[in-house]
Amino acid sequence: MITLKINGAQRQFDGDPEMPLLWYLRDVAGLTGSKFGCGVGLCGACTVHQDGVAIRSCVTPVRGTVGKEITTIEGLGSSLNGGDHPLQKAWAALNVPQCGYCQVGQIMQAASLLKTKPKPTDKDIDDGMSGNICRCGTYQRIRAAIHMAAKEKA
Amino acid sequence: MNRIDNSSRRGFLRQVFGTGALVLGARILPTRALAALESAVFSPNVFVGVKADGTVLIVAHRSEMGTSSRTMVPLILADEMEADWKRVKIEQAIGDEKYGDQNTDGSHSVRSFFGVMQECGASARQMLEQAAANQWNVPVSQCKATLHQVVHTSSGKKLGYGELAAAAAKLPVPDKSKLVFKKKSEYRYIGKEIPIYDLADITHGKAVFGMDAKVDGMVYASIEHPPVLGGKVLSFDDKEALQVRGVSRAVEIPAFKPPHGFQPLGGVAVIADNTWAAFQGRKKLKINWDPGSNASYTSSEYKKQLQATARKPGTVVRNVGDVDKGFAAAAKTLEADYYVPHLAHAPMEPEVAVADFRDGKCTLWAPTQNPQAVQDTVAAALGIDKKNVICNVTLLGGGFGRKSKPDYCAEAAILSKQLGKPVKVVWTREDDIHFDYYHSVAALYMKAGVDQKGKPVAWLQRSVFPSINSTFAEGVKLGSAGELGMGFTDTPYDLPNLRAENGEAINHVRIGWLRSVANIYHAFAVCSFADELASAAGRDSKDYLLELIGPPRLVDLKAQGVDYPNMGPIEQYPVDTGRLRKVIELVAEKSGWGKRKLPKGHALGIAAHRSFLSYIATVVEVAVSPAGKISIPRVDMAVDAGMIVNPDRVRSQFEGAAVFGASLALMGEITATAGKIDQSNFNNYPVVRMNEAPLETRVYIVETDAPPAGVGEPGVPPFAPALCNAIFKVTGKRIRELPIGRQKLV
Numbered sequence: 001m002i003t004l005k006i007n008g009a010q011r012q013f014d015g016d017p018e019m020p021l022l023w024y025l026r027d028v029a030g031l032t033g034s035k036f037g038c039g040v041g042l043c044g045a046c047t048v049h050q051d052g053v054a055i056r057s058c059v060t061p062v063r064g065t066v067g068k069e070i071t072t073i074e075g076l077g078s079s080l081n082g083g084d085h086p087l088q089k090a091w092a093a094l095n096v097p098q099c100g101y102c103q104v105g106q107i108m109q110a111a112s113l114l115k116t117k118p119k120p121t122d123k124d125i126d127d128g129m130s131g132n133i134c135r136c137g138t139y140q141r142i143r144a145a146i147h148m149a150a151k152e153k154a
Numbered sequence: 155m156n157r158i159d160n161s162s163r164r165g166f167l168r169q170v171f172g173t174g175a176l177v178l179g180a181r182i183l184p185t186r187a188l189a190a191l192e193s194a195v196f197s198p199n200v201f202v203g204v205k206a207d208g209t210v211l212i213v214a215h216r217s218e219m220g221t222s223s224r225t226m227v228p229l230i231l232a233d234e235m236e237a238d239w240k241r242v243k244i245e246q247a248i249g250d251e252k253y254g255d256q257n258t259d260g261s262h263s264v265r266s267f268f269g270v271m272q273e274c275g276a277s278a279r280q281m282l283e284q285a286a287a288n289q290w291n292v293p294v295s296q297c298k299a300t301l302h303q304v305v306h307t308s309s310g311k312k313l314g315y316g317e318l319a320a321a322a323a324k325l326p327v328p329d330k331s332k333l334v335f336k337k338k339s340e341y342r343y344i345g346k347e348i349p350i351y352d353l354a355d356i357t358h359g360k361a362v363f364g365m366d367a368k369v370d371g372m373v374y375a376s377i378e379h380p381p382v383l384g385g386k387v388l389s390f391d392d393k394e395a396l397q398v399r400g401v402s403r404a405v406e407i408p409a410f411k412p413p414h415g416f417q418p419l420g421g422v423a424v425i426a427d428n429t430w431a432a433f434q435g436r437k438k439l440k441i442n443w444d445p446g447s448n449a450s451y452t453s454s455e456y457k458k459q460l461q462a463t464a465r466k467p468g469t470v471v472r473n474v475g476d477v478d479k480g481f482a483a484a485a486k487t488l489e490a491d492y493y494v495p496h497l498a499h500a501p502m503e504p505e506v507a508v509a510d511f512r513d514g515k516c517t518l519w520a521p522t523q524n525p526q527a528v529q530d531t532v533a534a535a536l537g538i539d540k541k542n543v544i545c546n547v548t549l550l551g552g553g554f555g556r557k558s559k560p561d562y563c564a565e566a567a568i569l570s571k572q573l574g575k576p577v578k579v580v581w582t583r584e585d586d587i588h589f590d591y592y593h594s595v596a597a598l599y600m601k602a603g604v605d606q607k608g609k610p611v612a613w614l615q616r617s618v619f620p621s622i623n624s625t626f627a628e629g630v631k632l633g634s635a636g637e638l639g640m641g642f643t644d645t646p647y648d649l650p651n652l653r654a655e656n657g658e659a660i661n662h663v664r665i666g667w668l669r670s671v672a673n674i675y676h677a678f679a680v681c682s683f684a685d686e687l688a689s690a691a692g693r694d695s696k697d698y699l700l701e702l703i704g705p706p707r708l709v710d711l712k713a714q715g716v717d718y719p720n721m722g723p724i725e726q727y728p729v730d731t732g733r734l735r736k737v738i739e740l741v742a743e744k745s746g747w748g749k750r751k752l753p754k755g756h757a758l759g760i761a762a763h764r765s766f767l768s769y770i771a772t773v774v775e776v777a778v779s780p781a782g783k784i785s786i787p788r789v790d791m792a793v794d795a796g797m798i799v800n801p802d803r804v805r806s807q808f809e810g811a812a813v814f815g816a817s818l819a820l821m822g823e824i825t826a827t828a829g830k831i832d833q834s835n836f837n838n839y840p841v842v843r844m845n846e847a848p849l850e851t852r853v854y855i856v857e858t859d860a861p862p863a864g865v866g867e868p869g870v871p872p873f874a875p876a877l878c879n880a881i882f883k884v885t886g887k888r889i890r891e892l893p894i895g896r897q898k899l900v
Contacts, residue, residue, distance in 0.1 A: 036580070097220075098810055101550075101552060133502065
């Protein structure tokens with residue numbers, strides 16, 4: 001039995017500790033906001049925060065997250081956290097999503113980026129976001145939304 | 155079918171639906187209200203209902219995969235009905251032929267259903283007005299529906315839609331000839347930038363995609379498919395697989411009977427109590443395969459065959475004048491071979507479906523572009539009637555044509571029936587790349603004879619590709635009229651002598667339509683070759699292209715004996731070179747063609763193409779570094795897609811098309827060795843990332859009252875040739891084979 005802390009709540013898990021966090025979140029904890037895209041850390045659809053930093057939950061075994069704070073999209077911009085994250089507001093203002101499947105991972109990655117680079121340049125955004133694929137091709141709006149959220153935060 | 159029968163409810167439904175549905179080819183009309191509308195007290199047709207509390211329910215019968223169909227098609231109805239969008243609730247339709255066509259493919263959701271939605275909205279609005287008139291005992295001409303209520307124009311009295319619903323339900327549905335439509339100036343939502351219905355759910359991770367579907371008692375399955383198309387399981391050993399914690403059993407799925415169509419490929423499924431355990435168990439399977447006849451397929455050899463075929467005469471599919479005489483009289487001839495490899499769709503959400511078979515019925519939850527094809531495919535796989543297949547449509551994490559082929563849904567259904575419990579089939583990314591219905595590989599040969607000024611007097615083009623029809627029939631060797639009509643038989647150039655030929659090719663993998671389909675390779679060859687002729691003549695690419703297209707006119711392909719399906723009625727959607735010229739002129743102006751100062755190593759390239767009844771011209775600015783590295787600082791696109799419902803969503807589709815086009819042009823390539831696909835995930839089937847994507851795409855929409863045309867696909871075809879034409883300007887190197895990443899530029 002291991003204990004995980006997800007979105008501020010303690011959770012017990014007695015399954016296989018090698019199970020990637022993504023599948024624990026999705027199949028066991030019922031938190032389906034984080035998505036399965038590639039299974040090997042190449043696309044970023046599964047991005048969550050571990051102690052505030054973006055990680056790929058599809059290649060992170062649950063045992064590795066013991067003692068760490070995991071935040072998923074369900075815990076990012078909730079009423080508990082004072083409403084929408086500035087990125088979620090910017091995403092809506094600029095109508096970023098098309099199909100929407102990768103957008104949770106994009107937002108989680110961008111939220112992590114803004115912590116280290118509150119005023120990111122285009123180069124910072126390229127460096128921070130190029131691990132996240134959007135097959136619909138919303139990159140231009142993702143970039144604009146990150147700039148918009150950075151402005152609002154500042 | 156259109157007989158007016160006011161004595162029964164069924165008759166009313168026929169009356170209002172007959173016309174629209176018949177136009178769309180629907181065979182059956184509704185006999186009862188849709189379950190989604192059952193909470194409505196007033197439901198004049200299968201697409202709309204009004205609840206007593208005033209909530210307007212509108213049925214989205216098209217699938218949402220990012221093009222905004224699920225919002226924009228219902229929005230047309232809401233606008234015409236004078237419904238308050240804030241009080242509209244969208245209900246996603248199950249698969250049912252009563253809606254007409256539900257295959258969300260071919261860029262036609264708005265085009266095919268604009269009129270239907272208007273009719274449904276207008277009839278609901280007029281019935282609500284009549285109900286108010288009856289209640290107030292005043293002429294209906296004094297009752298005007300305005301934003302969710304009916305107003306008595308002289309007294310100012312008002313009744314809400316919810317208050318009128320019960321009375322409206324007792325009224326006859328007006329005859330189509332009695333419907334009065336809003337004027338364009340009265341549109342409340344059409345033409346405005348209304349956000350998509352699911353926006354907040356998406357940004358909060360609450361949107362339900364196929365991957366998120368869950369039902370009680372569900373088990374998870376991962377399937378090892380035959381590595382080669384047509385392969386079969388000879389035997390398998392599941393001992394080690396069953397040792398994996400959470401794995402309960404392994405089940406064989408039988409191989410398909412040719413032609414494969416949408417049938418499952420066969421293989422061995424590992425069943426577990428979570429997805430990861432199913433994946434792990436599957437890795438432990440030991441399977442002995444019969445690889446089948448396609449094991450001889452190696453794409454590098456196949457490429458040579460296609461190219462050799464393209465160098466030989468083929469079946470003539472369009473002939474104008476006398477090409478051979480034209481060549482004999484030409485001052486000079488030019489020729490070029492083009493090649494585009496197989497491509498994979500790679501939607502971000504891999505194939506996934508949940509099926510629950512019980513009591514002779516199968517209920518599914520799936521991200522599908524075509525729920526009626528799910529019904530047909532599952533019914534055939536289980537040997538049940540299609541009316542016993544209930545397909546719930548979730549949001550799609552991308553589709554691009556892949557999810558109109560429901561093989562993965564049939565897998566879930568077969569397993570659920572066998573196991574007696576609900577099953578979720580989850581494909582890995584490797585499954586998705588290995589077992590796609592690939593975009594067709596194509597080899598093309600182009601030859602032009604030009605006069606002293608470099609203007610073509612003879613033009614020969616050949617296209618060779620394994621046809622999508624090979625999915626549905628064995629022994630198919632030639633392209634269909636539909637594929638050839640995508641940028642090949644409809645080349646809009648003003649040529650005195652033109653011949654188009656199609657050579658034979660046999661498929662060795664599953665071939666399917668992918669965003670913009672055969673237009674990709676046809677536009678690549680035709681638009682690149684036009685630019686080759688321009689540079690050979692020492693002319694400006696844009697000016698030469700306009701001359702090649704010639705004066706504004708309607709190209710009558712039928713008169714030239716071409717079997718040209720078009721994508722809509724040719725009278726309504728002619729091949730209009732005037733509209734093509736206009737987008738070229740617009741994009742040239744907006745992009746600063748010939749005027750914009752560009753840094754060293756940068757250049758512009760142009761291409762224009764009509765597809766899905768829309769006219770697109772694209773200018774790509776490329777930057778090539780001294781080391782040969784490509785970046786794309788800016789893209790300009792001019793779009794004439796007829797009447798537009800939502801300019802912002804149209805722009806987003808073209809922004810996305812530039813990225814999709816960049817992926818296939820720069821890096822898209824599927825190859826095979828001994829029948830097995832060589833690529834497996836985003837490491838070796840890369841798609842464009844943020845740092846590789848066009849930095850800025852500007853979209854200019856032509857304002858027109860022309861009927862609505864396609865939006866989701868037509869931005870893709872002109873992108874690759876425009877990019878390659880720009881690369882030529884910088885480097886002097888012609889790209890005749892995709893992907894560009896395979897070529898040395900400096």
